[in-house]
Amino acid sequence: MTEGTRVHSRVVVTTSWDDGHRLDDRLGGLLDRYGIAGTFYIAPHNVEIAARDRLSPAGVRELAERFEIGGHTLTHRRLPMLTDSAAADEMRAGKEELEGTVGTAVTSFCYPRGEYTSAHVASARAMGFRRARTVRRNSLAAGPPLELPTTVHAYAHRVDGPVALRLARLRPWTAAGLYLRWDDLALRWFDLCLERGGVFHLWGHSWEVEAHRDWHRLERVLAHISGRPGVGYLSNRDLPGQVRR
Numbered sequence: 746m747t748e749g750t751r752v753h754s755r756v757v758v759t760t761s762w763d764d765g766h767r768l769d770d771r772l773g774g775l776l777d778r779y780g781i782a783g784t785f786y787i788a789p790h791n792v793e794i795a796a797r798d799r800l801s802p803a804g805v806r807e808l809a810e811r812f813e814i815g816g817h818t819l820t821h822r823r824l825p826m827l828t829d830s831a832a833a834d835e836m837r838a839g840k841e842e843l844e845g846t847v848g849t850a851v852t853s854f855c856y857p858r859g860e861y862t863s864a865h866v867a868s869a870r871a872m873g874f875r876r877a878r879t880v881r882r883n884s885l886a887a888g889p890p891l892e893l894p895t896t897v898h899a900y901a902h903r904v905d906g907p908v909a910l911r912l913a914r915l916r917p918w919t920a921a922g923l924y925l926r927w928d929d930l931a932l933r934w935f936d937l938c939l940e941r942g943g944v945f946h947l948w949g950h951s952w953e954v955e956a957h958r959d960w961h962r963l964e965r966v967l968a969h970i971s972g973r974p975g976v977g978y979l980s981n982r983d984l985p986g987q988v989r990r
Contacts, residue, residue, distance in 0.1 A: 754977030755942040758935075758970055759784070761878055761895075761981050763817060763855055765791055765800045768951035773808050775964060779971035784813040784981040786855035786878070788821035789842045794952070802846045809846075813980035815853035816840040816874065823858060824865050833868040840872060852876065853982045866891050876981050878948070883908050885934070885943030887985060896938070897931040899949030899963055905930065912937070928962035935970050944984065945970065 758781065762772055765787035776783045785808055791799060805814060818824070819839040824832040836854065843851045852875045856865060859880025869877045869891050877891040883905075884894035912933050931947060938945040947966065954963055971978075 754975065756938055756973070756975065757944045757977045757979055757984065758782075758973075759944060759946050759979050759981055759984055761786060761815070761855065761946070761948045763948070763950050764788060764794060764821065764952065765805070765817065766794055766950065766952040767798050767800050767804065768955050769800050769808060770804055771960075772951040772954070772963075773812060775960075775967060777811060779964075779967040780978065781967055781971055782812070782978045782980045782983075784815045784853055784878075786815040786817040786853070787843060788817040788819060788839055788857070789846070790819055791817075791821040793821055798952070805843070805846050809849070813853060813982050814843055814847050814851060815855055815876075815878075815981060816843060816851050817855050818857055821857045823860050824856060825860050825862055829864045829868070832865055833872075836865070836868055837872055840874075853878070853980075856880075876984060878981060880948075883934075885938050885941065885945065887944050890984075893946070893981065893984070895946040895948050896934050896944070897927065897947050899927060899931075899947065899959065899966075900953055900957070901927045926962070927959075928965050931966045932969050935966075939973070939976075 760781055761784040762769060763786045769785055787800060787805060808814065816839045818835040819842060822835055840851050852873065854869050854874040854877040856879060875890060876893060878893040881894040882896065882898055884896060886894060888894040935945050954960055
């Protein structure tokens with residue numbers, strides 16, 4: 746993607762995938778198939794994933810040949826539950842281990858569970874992270890570089906009723922479909938992004954897609970959003986500070 750395309754695209758598509766599960770390799774294959782850029786946020790020693798199910802260093806290197814690798818702390822501990830110093834150590838240790846694995850600078854970060862404070866934003870900035878992603882959804886805005894919002898999570902949230910109703914323009918049957926099927930919700934958000942401009946940001950977890958048997962839903966979304974003329978397909982690190990509308 747050229748610099749000119751990044752700056753002048755009225756619509757940008759980005760995707761990001763958290764945690765560092767071995768199924769990230771399968772997910773990367775789907776992104777490749779549809780020509781979709783992605784950022785994989787990896788906690789190398791994630792305590793919430795069994796060691797046998799974590800993506801291996803070799804797997805991380807293979808992904809890094811095609812996608813951006815982002816920091817996600819070392820062990821995926823909840824940052825607000827730690828002292829600011831311990832949280833910074835977690836963030837720094839994860840960054841340094843990933844950089845040693847892939848051999849390049851890691852400049853994007855994702856706050857585990859989307860939980861963070863202003864101190865963690867400051868730490869991210871001090872460590873040289875240029876982008877940091879949250880888990881806030883239902884946005885087409887570029888957002889602050891170190892507090893990036895997202896559009897759709899590849900998972901059906903039961904609190905999305907009001908959003909579904911709004912996107913369905915108060916049509917209850919349409920809203921019910923958007924509420925129950927996250928892929929329908931994602932397609933509606935993308936079509937709205939084409940109309941209005943902005944950043945369409947899809948995110949999720951490969952293990953979660955597997956647990957809910959949602960690979961067909963994910964592929965449906967990727968097929969719908971891929972190959973659109975005039976759309977910029979970017980990793981999180983390449984997101985512009987502002988998308989022209």
